[in-house]
Amino acid sequence: MSTTTGTRVRTQTSFSLWANRHRKWVLAAPAMVFVALLIAFPLGWTLYLSLTDASGSIRAPHDFIGLENYFDVLSDTDRFWPAVGRTAFFTVGAMVVEMILGMLIALLLWRPFRGQGLVRIIILLPLVATPVAVGMMWRLIFEPTIGFANQFLSWFGIPAQPWLAGEATALPTLMFVDIWQWTPMVVLILLAGLTSLSDEPDEAARVDGANAWQRFWHVTFPLVMPTFITAVLLRGIDALKTFDILYATKGKGGGSFHEVETLNVYAYGLSFDYQKYGESSTVLVIFFLMIIGCIWLLTIRRKKSSL
Amino acid sequence: MTTTATSLIVTTSPLQRRRNRGRGYKAFRAIMLVLVALTFLAPVVWMVLSSFKTNVDIYNSEAAFIFTPTLKNYDTVFGQADYVQYIWNSFFVAAVATLLSLLLAVPAAYSMSRFVMKKSAVLVLLARVIPGVSLLVPWYFVFSNLRIVGTYTPLVLSHMFVSLPLILYIMMSFFDSLPEELEEQAQVDGLTPIGAFLRITLPLSVPGIATASILSFIFSWNNFMFALVLSGASTKTLPVAIFDFVGYASIDWGGLMAAAVVVTIPIMVIALFTQKYIVSGLTAGATKG
Structure with missing residues (x-):
């Protein structure tokens, strides 16, 4: 009797135990994932686009052109x-x-x-x-x-x-x-x-x-x-x-x-x-x-x- | 004897002078205070007055303050343009973005405050620094490839980008100021750490959460750039609607001012009633140095 209730309590709380032990990350992770998806990814994507000739339609194919845009922009007085x-x-x-x-x-x-x-x-x-x-x-x-x-x-x-x-x-x-x-x-x-x-x-x-x-x-x-x-x-x-x-x-x-x-x-x-x-x-x-x-x-x- | 005499003279004369100067300063201060109040209030009053004028009166400088008020401009705004829909859009997007951001940011702020996660905090706060345009370009790529530009989803997500770091910032400084003893006591009494957070800390955080929600709502309501690109005809928010009011031909100034009043007055009324929260939110963390 007593052992079964003991195991039941343990299985019930094993998730809660895990969550509490790692609460630092459990609580912070959702916000950090959101920030990573909506901010870090766009920043990386911007960096990538800056090296391409993407223009016109959003679905049009674009080519990698290296630093050409940077030369163009920096020499644009x-x-x-x-x-x-x-x-x-x-x-x-x-x-x-x-x-x-x-x-x-x-x-x-x-x-x-x-x-x-x-x-x-x-x-x-x-x-x-x-x-x-x-x-x-x-x-x-x-x-x-x-x-x-x-x-x-x-x-x-x-x-x-x-x-x-x-x-x-x-x-x-x-x-x-x-x-x-x-x-x-x-x-x-x-x-x-x-x-x-x-x-x-x-x-x-x-x-x-x-x-x-x-x-x-x-x-x-x-x-x-x-x-x-x-x-x-x-x-x-x-x-x-x-x-x-x-x-x-x-x-x-x-x-x-x-x-x-x-x-x-x-x-x-x-x-x-x-x-x-x-x-x-x-x-x-x-x-x-x-x-x-x-x-x-x-x-x-x-x-x-x-x- | 002589020392007390001199010290008496020294202490009384500046006091006298200060009292005289005090009166002059009081008058000067009163005038400056009125000037400051007028500078910040007058343009808003002018906008409200103009929204009740016919365009003839707006063009007539004689009718600056004395004119027959008209509701014609509000009729234009609510009758011809679909402002009821835009008000709902603005409200819906701001409310949903705020709620979702609260769900994500409050636990994260708690964790970052209690475990002093300096680096992750800096990373998230970096979001405040990034200009909106640099996120808009890649999002526009993603959202238009998913064919959801013009729906509420990209609007809510993009507004969360503003709300989430803001709420995180306010709640972190709120949790920093909340003593840990109560949580520790609750854990001694048998609550798990997360239980203590949910049952003890959260109920105590209502003022902080209120502050963060109000500010997040206001910032989202006021946001222009994201909705300008990501909203469609039926999901347009108020700031975009006002921008569209200015056609290529001559401007209907009365109608424009009525539209501006419709977007600003609700937020100003909210501010009147929640002044304390707004001030504490805007100055959160500022005095720590």
């Missing part, structure tokens, strides 16, 4: 390199302004005040709004003849600007939209960092007679530095990936002069507007290597600064 420049300009420009404005607004919101809840809800709105809708919203506001932006400028006697319609002004205008939408993200991250600080170092500096700027620059800022760097990384990565507002406001090829064509828009257009999958993959592989390089540089900085 007409579309590729300007796109690299625009991507860098957009990313660095938007990120720097977002970090400065974000820090200022975070400091402004840091200490409690009346109406704090309301202001915090308001700065959350751009953050959750659909980027395509945000693009359309600003498209109306920046419309040269009927938009509110030029009407606003006219109150101060400033002449009307072409904004999104201008060859030189389109990209800075879209950077403004990106800054409007994502500065709140920096504010929230920095606020979380600021509120986790203890008051003591600031109080000590105050007692020592440090003024507001000195207290910020020598006490508060160094203390929130780790959070600040995290925000730089997050915003940098997201700005680099910006596609929605660019494509939604300027369409194929980033406008008639390719004035807002970043690497994302360029690679997307090559694949889905011109069906040049091979060349598009090459652009993506180079782009990806550039991103990895940037992150590598940033993390080295970070390690050095933490020493």
